[in-house]
Amino acid sequence: MAATQEEIVAGLAEIVNEIAGIPTEDVQLDKSFTDDLDVDSLSMVEVVVAAEERFDVKIPDEDVKNLKTVGDATEYILKHQG
Amino acid sequence: MSSTNRTVVVTGIGATTPLGGDAASTWEGLVAGRSGVKPLEEEWAADQAVRIAARVAVEPTEVIPRPQARRLDRSAQFALIAAQEAWKDAGFTGRAGEEPGVDPDRLGAVIASGIGGVTTLLDQYDVLKEKGVRRVSPHTVPMLMPNGPSANVGLAVGARAGVHTPVSACASGAEAIGYAIEMIRSGRADVVVAGGTEAAIHPLPIAAFGNMMAMSKNNDDPQGASRPFDTRRDGFVLGEGAGVLVLESAEHAAARGARVYAEAVGQGISADSHDIVQPEPEGRGISHALQHLLERTDLDPAEIVHVNAHATSTPAGDIAELKALRKVFGDDTDHFAVSGTKSMTGHLLGGAGGVESVATVLALYHRTAPPTINVDDLDPEAAATADIVRGEARKLPAEGRIAALNDSFGFGGHNVVLAFRTV
Numbered sequence: 001m002a003a004t005q006e007e008i009v010a011g012l013a014e015i016v017n018e019i020a021g022i023p024t025e026d027v028q029l030d031k032s033f034t035d036d037l038d039v040d041s042l043s044m045v046e047v048v049v050a051a052e053e054r055f056d057v058k059i060p061d062e063d064v065k066n067l068k069t070v071g072d073a074t075e076y077i078l079k080h081q082g
Numbered sequence: 083m084s085s086t087n088r089t090v091v092v093t094g095i096g097a098t099t100p101l102g103g104d105a106a107s108t109w110e111g112l113v114a115g116r117s118g119v120k121p122l123e124e125e126w127a128a129d130q131a132v133r134i135a136a137r138v139a140v141e142p143t144e145v146i147p148r149p150q151a152r153r154l155d156r157s158a159q160f161a162l163i164a165a166q167e168a169w170k171d172a173g174f175t176g177r178a179g180e181e182p183g184v185d186p187d188r189l190g191a192v193i194a195s196g197i198g199g200v201t202t203l204l205d206q207y208d209v210l211k212e213k214g215v216r217r218v219s220p221h222t223v224p225m226l227m228p229n230g231p232s233a234n235v236g237l238a239v240g241a242r243a244g245v246h247t248p249v250s251a252c253a254s255g256a257e258a259i260g261y262a263i264e265m266i267r268s269g270r271a272d273v274v275v276a277g278g279t280e281a282a283i284h285p286l287p288i289a290a291f292g293n294m295m296a297m298s299k300n301n302d303d304p305q306g307a308s309r310p311f312d313t314r315r316d317g318f319v320l321g322e323g324a325g326v327l328v329l330e331s332a333e334h335a336a337a338r339g340a341r342v343y344a345e346a347v348g349q350g351i352s353a354d355s356h357d358i359v360q361p362e363p364e365g366r367g368i369s370h371a372l373q374h375l376l377e378r379t380d381l382d383p384a385e386i387v388h389v390n391a392h393a394t395s396t397p398a399g400d401i402a403e404l405k406a407l408r409k410v411f412g413d414d415t416d417h418f419a420v421s422g423t424k425s426m427t428g429h430l431l432g433g434a435g436g437v438e439s440v441a442t443v444l445a446l447y448h449r450t451a452p453p454t455i456n457v458d459d460l461d462p463e464a465a466a467t468a469d470i471v472r473g474e475a476r477k478l479p480a481e482g483r484i485a486a487l488n489d490s491f492g493f494g495g496h497n498v499v500l501a502f503r504t505v
Binding site: 019020021038043045052 | 148150
């Protein structure tokens with residue numbers, strides 16, 4: 001069953017917490033991965049791979065650069081999840 | 083600031099070792115004659131011929147925040163912990179630049195390891211095989227590169243004068259400190275954070291060293307397995323950890339009123355050109371390094387009262403080293419209290435020169451030579467050649483200037499001798 005927007009944000013929050021140590025409650029739709037959440041370019045690759053596995057979605061490298069905020073990633077996953 | 087042959091002093095010390103999570107607890111363990119060797123309880127160890135090692139006393143993840151730790155190889159974690167302790171110990175509070183005590187353009191870092199990020203390399207290869215290409219960590223390259231610990235320490239302290247990683251197997255840590263002394267002496271830097279680190283307790287290195295017949299297989303007596311100079315010595319015990327010094331020009335240290343532990347007098351370097359792994363049995367290469375040290379510094383052999391020997395507990399190496407000391411220093415060797423601290427820490431490979439430099443500097447500072455433990459039956463050849471500090475720590479002369487040597491030798495025939503003395 002496909003994940004809801006709420007479930008995706010919660011899942012991303014857990015992933016970002018694991019990788020960057022940011023408290024889960026700080027991971028919200030309007031937050032930028034690089035500017036707000038301490039996720040640099042290498043860690044973003046980790047976030048993407050973890051999200052792919054968790055939400056059964058493929059995020060090609062060329063799409064990763066468009067995922068600036070948690071909202072961008074959530075919307076992408078909602079649209080492409082298997 | 084371009085002066086040469088400047089005096090170099092030690093103003094900060096840090097370590098994380100099998101005896102303790104910092105320099106003070108490590109020193110306490112050394113003086114007490116405590117062994118850090120334990121059985122390897124991991125499942126993979128069951129198949130190994132060698133099932134003992136000296137793991138660090140404090141896991142680095144207890145000290146380094148998880149998000150930072152997961153992007154550092156274990157060897158870089160150790161280096162960072164030891165370097166941060168040394169940095170604070172030297173009286174610095176923040177990174178160079180924010181911290182007024184040092185100019186970042188005059189600050190260097192030289193941290194070495196013998197093998198580099200070997201656990202990252204092997205673990206990520208397992209990930210590749212078991213989970214596929216996509217799951218290989220994007221942090222793998224900066225984690226496995228041998229200059230990773232040095233680069234991370236350089237970043238942590240804000241070093242811009244140069245960040246280096248000399249590699250010479252088990253002499254690497256000592257070579258790093260020697261390189262740092264030269265950086266300051268030649269005028270390239272005023273302050274250098276230098277030392278060695280190693281994290282190689284993993285089934286592959288243990289199998290490989292074991293198959294070389296280089297390691298002790300005394301699995302039934304872990305604490306008694308590392309026994310330099312004893313007749314029953316049968317190889318080294320693998321240890322892990324890091325030891326780091328803050329080295330500084332004497333003028334720079336005096337200008338900021340820093341506490342000085344000791345003078346870093348200089349280094350002697352040579353290569354055996356004999357065999358890729360076997361030590362030259364008469365210690366000719368080691369003698370050459372000792373002579374090089376005497377030629378290049380104003381070290382007075384009459385002042386040397388202590389040697390932290392390389393002494394890994396291998397049958398051939400331990401005696402070759404003592405012969406070299408006797409050959410170069412003659413009767414002066416009689417007043418050298420020779421300690422084999424690997425009897426307690428195990429052999430930290432590229433970390434050894436760092437940890438043993440910390441031990442050597444503290445031996446001078448506290449005027450106490452740590453013991454060599456497990457010497458139940460002193461090898462007669464050792465007894466005839468040098469004065470081994472056995473069983474218990476020994477007081478060094480309470481008065482006057484005293485000096486000490488730290489020997490490190492590595493596979494490949496690398497010989498590095500560092501000299502320190504009281505100020």
